[in-house]
Amino acid sequence: MAIATEIILIGGSAGSYTLIAELLENLPPTFEPAICIVLHRNKHYDTQIEKSLSRKLKRNIVSAIDKIEICKNYVYFAPAGYHLMVEPNFTFSLDGSEHINYSRPSIDVLFETAAQIYKKNCTAFLLSGANSDGAKGLRMVEDFGGKIVIQDPAQAAIRTMPLAGKRETLIPLVWKNSQIISFFSNLN
Amino acid sequence: MAGLKAVNIIEFQDLEDIIYLLQNISELDLSGYSKSSLKRRVERFLQVEKMDIVDLKNAIVNVKDFHNYFIQELVVNVTEMFRDPQFFNSLKKNVIPYLQTYPQIRIWSAGCSTGEEAYSTAIVLNESNILDRSFIYGTDISQRALDIARKGVYSLNKIKSYTENYLHTKPSLDFSSHYTAMYDAAIINKEYRNKVLFSTHNLVTDQAFNEFQLIMCRNVMIYFDKELQSRVLNLFYESLSLFGFLCLGSKESLYAHDIKNNFKVIDKQYNIYQKIK
Ligand SMILES: C[S@@+](CC[C@H](N)C(=O)[O-])C[C@H]1O[C@@H](n2cnc3c(N)ncnc32)[C@H](O)[C@@H]1O
Numbered sequence: 001m002a003i004a005t006e007i008i009l010i011g012g013s014a015g016s017y018t019l020i021a022e023l024l025e026n027l028p029p030t031f032e033p034a035i036c037i038v039l040h041r042n043k044h045y046d047t048q049i050e051k052s053l054s055r056k057l058k059r060n061i062v063s064a065i066d067k068i069e070i071c072k073n074y075v076y077f078a079p080a081g082y083h084l085m086v087e088p089n090f091t092f093s094l095d096g097s098e099h100i101n102y103s104r105p106s107i108d109v110l111f112e113t114a115a116q117i118y119k120k121n122c123t124a125f126l127l128s129g130a131n132s133d134g135a136k137g138l139r140m141v142e143d144f145g146g147k148i149v150i151q152d153p154a155q156a157a158i159r160t161m162p163l164a165g166k167r168e169t170l171i172p173l174v175w176k177n178s179q180i181i182s183f184f185s186n187l188n
Numbered sequence: 189m190a191g192l193k194a195v196n197i198i199e200f201q202d203l204e205d206i207i208y209l210l211q212n213i214s215e216l217d218l219s220g221y222s223k224s225s226l227k228r229r230v231e232r233f234l235q236v237e238k239m240d241i242v243d244l245k246n247a248i249v250n251v252k253d254f255h256n257y258f259i260q261e262l263v264v265n266v267t268e269m270f271r272d273p274q275f276f277n278s279l280k281k282n283v284i285p286y287l288q289t290y291p292q293i294r295i296w297s298a299g300c301s302t303g304e305e306a307y308s309t310a311i312v313l314n315e316s317n318i319l320d321r322s323f324i325y326g327t328d329i330s331q332r333a334l335d336i337a338r339k340g341v342y343s344l345n346k347i348k349s350y351t352e353n354y355l356h357t358k359p360s361l362d363f364s365s366h367y368t369a370m371y372d373a374a375i376i377n378k379e380y381r382n383k384v385l386f387s388t389h390n391l392v393t394d395q396a397f398n399e400f401q402l403i404m405c406r407n408v409m410i411y412f413d414k415e416l417q418s419r420v421l422n423l424f425y426e427s428l429s430l431f432g433f434l435c436l437g438s439k440e441s442l443y444a445h446d447i448k449n450n451f452k453v454i455d456k457q458y459n460i461y462q463k464i465k
Contacts, residue, residue, distance in 0.1 A: 095222075
């Protein structure tokens with residue numbers, strides 16, 4: 001298992017799950033980057049989502065574990081109840097500090113820490129949601145030279161989060177669901 | 189970085205400088221803490237205190253006892269009574285029966301923060317009729333957290349959410365039988381407060397101070413890097429009696445550490461281990 005030199009971040013809240021499941025379904029058999037997902041969910045649901053997706057899709061879809069190396073060809077979910085951070089030595093760390101934007105895990109926390117480590121090798125997607133978590137993080141990814149993509153608010157189940165992302169950033173790519181899915185199916 | 193909007197972030201090099209300054213002027217050694225997490229804490233501190241990184245470096249060097257204040261603001265003190273209620277159920281099922289066979293039971297809650305974990309444990313011991321034979325040591329690096337712990341007074345808001353956690357442990361008693369409510373706060377019963385001794389202990393620099401049948405260190409080591417985790421696990425190993433138990437937080441395990449060979453896994457999900465050699 002080799003350390004990923006590129007990272008793709010996905011932040012989603014209410015109304016984003018279907019798209020996330022669909023884009024994971026469309027992944028090629030192997031891919032170079034690590035994919036890291038913060039999906040706001042109730043802490044009591046814990047690891048159900050990654051377990052069922054990994055069974056169904058037969059891929060490396062796991063809950064991120066504290067201090068493990070960030071590997072190529074892996075999909076990581078932030079565990080419920082903890083912030084997920086990227087460390088300078090390309091490992092994850094978990095953190096149970098205060099909620100950010102009423103959220104833990106917070107999308108901002110993952111995006112901001114990943115941006116500063118992966119810099120231009122970081123691509124971040126902000127999807128549907130009913131709050132503005134992730135907007136500041138998206139801006140940080142942009143400031144550090146990464147690529148930022150926002151789900152077209154017109155196609156988002158709840159557009160508050162994509163709209164907040166647009167307001168906070170300079171020149172985000174705004175993509176339709178089909179474009180987002182084809183990005184993931186063309187990964188290599 | 190031109191046009192950087194996030195003015196309140198610092199460089200990793202600044203973080204290294206701060207760690208270095210603290211090592212020089214005090215006993216504090218933050219070099220083994222997870223860097224990104226620690227950096228965020230420093231940034232948050234600067235924001236709250238309306239300081240910049242230069243102010244901070246000056247204060248560390250020039251303001252007497254500043255580092256004591258600083259460290260209390262940096263650590264994450266978030267805690268609850270009966271945090272992860274299922275852990276306490278596993279404790280009752282898998283550990284308490286062993287403890288009941290001992291004439292004297294010493295327990296260490298390491299990184300106890302404001303005391304909730306130690307008091308929750310005392311309540312479980314009471315429910316199992318072994319509180320009178322038990323003694324709990326609660327230690328932390330934060331003096332301020334320990335002051336709150338010693339008082340054993342928590343807001344009714346907190347008590348409300350603790351009550352919910354407690355209900356998930358299928359208790360035989362009402363949660364309200366463990367405290368006395370006064371105005372908008374509640375004080376933990378004296379029978380529990382008398383059974384816990386709170387004192388400062390720094391897991392990074394201090395040594396073993398007793399031998400225990402049960403050590404809990406939950407949600408502390410996620411803030412440490414792997415190397416420091418290994419050192420602290422060694423300290424726990426040394427501090428445990430043979431067949432004593434070690435309980436880690438729900439996202440902490442022995443999995444990546446060689447010391448696991450000296451332990452038996454008692455509960456894989458809730459990270460309970462028993463020292464077997
Ligand atoms: C998140 S709290 C955990 C409280 C409790 N164990 C729980 O699980 O709810 C972490 C605690 O570890 C303490 N801590 C951090 N570094 C420490 C060190 N080097 N030595 C002792 N305690 C430390 C902090 O002060 C904080 O109170």
